[in-house]
Amino acid sequence: MSPPHSDENVPENAPEHCPGTESDQAGKASACAGCPNQNVCATAPKGPDPAIPLITARMSSVKHKILILSGKGGVGKSSFTSQLAFALAHDEESEVGVMDVDICGPSIPTIMGLEGEQIHQSNSGWQPVFVQENLGVMSIGFMLPNKDDAVIWRGPKKNGLIKQFLKDVDWGNLDYLLVDTPPGTSDEHLSVASYLKESGIDGAIVITTPQEVALQDVRKEIDFCRKVNIPILGIVENMSGFVCPNCHGESVIFPPTSGGAEKLAKELNIELLGKIPLDPRIAKSCDMGVSFMDEHPDSPASSAYEAIIDSKFFFYI
Template sequence: MAPSLEEPEPVSDVIENPLKSKPQLVAPEPEHCPGPESEQAGKADNCAGCPNQAICASAPKGPDPDIPLISARLSGIKHKILVLSGKGGVGKSTFTSMLGHAFAMREENNVGIMDTDICGPSIPKMMGVETETIHISSTGWSPVWVSDNLGVMSIQFMLPAKDDAVIWRGPKKNGLIKQFLKDVDWGDMDFLLVDTPPGTSDEHLSVNSFLKESGIDGAVMITTPQEVALLDVRKEIDFCRKAGIKVLGLVENMSGFVCPNCTHESQIFRATTGGGAALAKEMGIPFLGEVPLDPRIGRSCDYGESFFEAFPDSPACTALKGVVRGLAEQIGIDAKLVLPDD
């Protein structure tokens, strides 16, 4: 076993190989500019006389040389699934953690979770490994193992204190995501789940560009029933289509409240425009199901426990298993190879 990083390096020193960033221009890009990262940058006729000509001509061009290294590192992972929404607070990290536990219920499955929410990493807390640190071996960084077949990687493991803020610009965050893919020894895995922050910006573009060559099965969309959430999910679906990411399906989270005592379900976030099912039909994507709001889900995440093991009789647990089986169908595998028989 390699030594633990008992004294983590300052977060600002973590990135050693940052993503190629846009060159710093001395003047605004003029009209008809080919773009500072274009192969014609600094060479096109429109570049003549531009104050940025020398900068653009000397900037690095072409594909990222680390992409083949990432593809080789991830060659042993069978299925790569993104968890997206566009909207914050709809339960992406909660769903990712429960999806990881669900896949890991079958002992033959090896599962990894990559937390790309750099500024708000919550996966380690939900998985019960918040105080762990990263180990380094001759083959790279080792994921933090929640169980024998469930590993996690997050920036939380690198912070000197759990309450420290990460105040980074885009290139720095992109560089860390690259290291999570290139330097982490994921090994042979059946599933790699990628938890993402809200939006359609740096982290999402980086994950897509880094994983595209190695293959992404697709993305699972998470929403809540109200139109305020659906607005942002529509944008995320549009992002996936423009980025060439297959949408595996949409899950409506918090679709109702289930009383832990009487199991009666009440509508808390009542759908005003049809909710997730109507959105899935409108956008032409599969609807994987509705997961009710159960306060015991939050309790399980707070204590880093598996909701499936703690409350197997909950209606939310039954709904989640249905979602997992639907997701298995979308990625083309037998549901029996994902969840053990009840």
């Protein structure tokens, strides 16, 4: 299935910082200068996005919407999202969905064992690809003719696909919808926050690693959440030490020179949900598309995942 065209009224050749036709600045902003569509955008109808009520209606059957965020790339957002989804789906009475909005780097299909699968349509909309009966996934990775194809899209087209994931996918009755995001605080994050504003976001789990270079970007992500009014459920410190699979001895790989996530959580008055040690078998499980907790239930990393799920934030939401 080829990637769908954005249903936003924004041309594919729009400038990178295009304000969109709904904006009062459409055709007037500095980014519009020289754009061949400047006059069209300036005269297009303005007003609320008509897709918002459709998204709100679709999301009314989703109990809890949780964003997985980090300002930093490579800290394990997707691996955490997948393992959290697997763990939540252990409860056969829970319905879980994963929405991958990392448009340019979709890794969720591989991590969840769905590589090569395709999306199917029905009268009720796009159908998620199911890992198991109570765990469905949606990603642009299912739409690419070749898994190595680059997605070279500007902001408006990315936003249009995210909008379609929210309003056109038949998620059904979900207990949890986990939204895996790319690094940064850009188009994808703003789109999700905007489109889900009326239906409500339960909160964000912020992922970091212990070293200061990661914490610097995570501070920006936390500031983003506070500026757009996304509640922060807590911080997870990933790769928090290395655990030997044989002797279970632990070594520090990423030194927390500035105090790590624990100090950051105290400084910003945010809950520290847990610390997940670095176990090389997590990477192997992600490459194989299986649940790490099922494969290695005795690992300290599995215990850390279980403690996060059992933490009070799940009872709070």
